[in-house]
Amino acid sequence: MVDRGTDVRDGRRRLASDVMNESGTLQEAYERLHRTGPEFEGWLSNHGPMAVEAMVRHGHDRDVHRWLDGYVARLDELPRGSSPVGAEEWRAALGDAGRLGDWLAFFDRELRERPWRDVLETWWPRLLPGIAAGATHGVIRTGHAVHALLQQPGQEQRDEVRLAELGQALGYWAARWQPIAAFDAPSGTADPERAIAGVPRVPDQSKGINHRLDQLAEVPGWASSVAALRPAADAEQARARLAELADAATLRYLTHAHGNPVMLVHAATAPTAVLRTLPALPPHLWNAALNAAWAASAAVTAAYAPADARRALSDVPDGPDQPEEVFELAVRHGDEHVIKLADTALDVHRRTGNPAALAAVTRAATLISPFS
Structure with a gap:
């Protein structure tokens, strides 16, 4: 027995x-x-x-x-x-x-x-x-x-x-405390996916991130694009919108990562980090956390987004389709950005069930040089 x-x-x-x-x-x-x-x-x-x-x-x-x-x-x-x-x-x-x-x-x-x-x-x-x-x-x-x-x-x-x-x-x-120029609290009607799509690019993308962020205040449409996000009515809605923002930025990586495959990882991992911090914070701080995370994601998008999107699902090499295997792929690859994106993408896949979240990791692994 x-x-x-x-x-x-x-x-x-x-x-x-x-x-x-x-x-x-x-x-x-x-x-x-x-x-x-x-x-x-x-x-x-x-x-x-x-x-x-x-x-x-x-x-x-x-x-x-x-x-x-x-x-x-x-x-x-x-x-x-x-x-x-x-x-x-x-x-x-x-x-x-x-x-x-x-x-x-x-x-x-x-x-x-x-x-x-x-x-x-x-x-x-x-x-x-x-x-x-x-x-x-x-x-x-x-x-x-x-x-x-x-x-x-x-x-x-x-x-x-x-x-x-x-x-x-x-x-x-x-x-390294650094504010983002010309950013007001969201007041629009757009969901995170539509709001990110409306962020304009900085005109001079020839140098590093500080040079790019310095241009934001003068970029036509920057202030209105970041204001376009629909604000959260309460703390729980702020948490839900933060998750939607991380989801949208991760899925967007699949079609826009060629703009800068390393830096655009942070458009997704920054709001994820804020989302994971919320349980340690009192709810009255959650709405400001959403607004700042949106500012960060939008700024990285403006700084590094390519001029054109690509229908990446058709040209991503075959990769694993199970979350555990995707993270193992990231560890084998070794680059810290691929590992961090995989960490975020597994959260996104768990929330949405969208296979594009896992494909984004394969995308990163093909575009970013392996760490050795």
Whole structure:
């Protein structure tokens, strides 16, 4: 006779063991990465913490250290602070990249002295207007860090390594804080798909993102296009609209990624990061979060969208059609943007059932050079 009770108990022990192993892998990965800075080679963003959090959460913890062995070698050392950010001067220090080390030290101290949810609630509305920070990587890294904390039921206040990751994310965001020009709260009637389609392109796409974002205020139709989104009536509607925005940006990647396959990933991953942060925030902050996420997605779209769309479903090479296989494809490919897009695309596919979300990942893997 089969002892089904024993089977269940063994299964629970295996599940508990898997969770412990994954948690340990993420902790080890964060410890390795926290010896490095949020930027490298000028001001390229360190994607390591975001990628490993996604890999562990999707069950690829065994691949994390192998991936890190190659990635960490590219990174710079952790910057040191020289002039502490004071309680009364934080506004003047926002967006001062020269004080990156000071901001990292500030949030490290904040998160040692106060509950992390209180710190997030205080600083979220201060940082949100500068959501373009680090080409939106400030908010994206914050979203991954918060998501990692929320995956630790009953241990949220005790995991110092995850708290340290949140501190580095917030510090990076504060140091690179960058507002988006000529952006007013949405007041139109368009759903996210139609609103994104109406965003105009910046005229000069010859340089990096700062040059492109600097043009937004003068782009004809920019202000009216971002105002066209239908506003949310309440917090729950804001959360639903954020999900719709992430869905629309991910599906649009399939037909527009050729404009810039790396940078256009962030049009989808930025609103996803904001969406994942909402459970840690009080609902009265959710509407502003939607508006800022829309600003970020629209700005990236304006900066990098191609002049023409392509009917990509017909020319995407055959790829896996199951979510787990798609994420495995991304891990094998190795590029951090492909991994992050896969992480977002699996959420989109779960919400919509649309196979184009998974095809977007195959699209990214064909357009972005593999990491080796």
